[in-house]
Amino acid sequence: MSDRAPAKPTKRRRRPVQARSEATVAAILEATAQVLESEGYERTTTSRIAERAGVSVGSLYQYFPTKDALVAELVERHFDEVSSRMLGTLAELGEASAEAAVEVIVEAIVDLHRPHPVRHGAFNELLLRMDGLELLDRFGAHVEAAVAEVLAQRREPLGLADPELSAQVLCRAVSGLVRTTLRRDPERFADPAFQRELARLIHRYLL
Template identity: 50%
Template sequence: MSTRPSHKPFRPRKAPAQSRSEATVTSIIEAAAQVLESEGFEGFNTNAVARRAGVSIGSLYQYFPGKDALTVALIHRENRRFHEDASGALTKRSGRAALEYLIGAAVRQQLQRPMLARLLDIAEGRPALRGEVAKSEMEELVAIVVGRAAPKHPRPDVAAGDLLAMVRGMVDAAGERGERDLDDLERRVRAAVFGYLSRSGNA
């Protein structure tokens, strides 16, 4: 009777305990991003990532059991960076300014490293990875911002879900088309978002 490995295949084997090991993990994850950008899924494997990071394959396996664990770690890193940027919306004085800032953060995430963003979007859609990538923090942030921008909306939770889907759909489509003009995309997303809100007299 076979036994399953004790570690989860999509999660790191261990957390770095010292600054040197933290730097190693950081370099491995960035190397994973670079390999994915340059080689796509076809060339994305642990050997290629170890070479790019300048570490042995054994060192990589100390932290990551395979390429799926690397993918999840990379998704977590990008989501964390996006949330840190998007959280700046909460410092804005008006609800409209907060929503505009949130839109800008979404556009920046998609178009600053467009190939990486597109490939991670595909990876996130894999059924096996869905339970490993939580969206609750981002959804909560969007709900707060929409609540400020549209305080009179009769169903703010529905509005938040609609706007999140709208923004994701537009920025993902722009990334797939290879767009590079952040300002133009931001203007179009703002028009769509505030047009939606104005239907209820909330913009």
């Protein structure tokens, strides 16, 4: 990825209202992700994206006026999906023991990034370069609140004085580890040893 930051994203030109339009937008966004992953931000152009998506540049511009608008939409959807999947995993823990909960959470984190670690690393870099801290903070706050609830339900066996603070420390530590690994060693997400070490880190902090 180049060090040059993308411009502040322009809003989408219009929203799709029919299934066919939704399919076109989905194809354009997936093509954007593929081109970003293989070419980097600077070499990504709307022409390359349109060609990969199998649509005309004119069709692309019906929905996205600029490359930055495309990238902004793609990154926001990515973090919405990550947030939704993590919150769903946390909500399904029920009365699982602390040990079992840690294993489920670690598996969910790794599964989120294993299919496209390079792509997800690019999204993280672009988010920071696009003044996307508000989105990142919103995502973090949602996950921290859900983890705090999980920890509060297990407060006594874990011996936690302040589950909310513990959730903040844990989530921010793991988030930093995940982002750094996506940037520097994305292949680690396919390595079972990485998953074991991540679980060990969380176990050592909580148990």
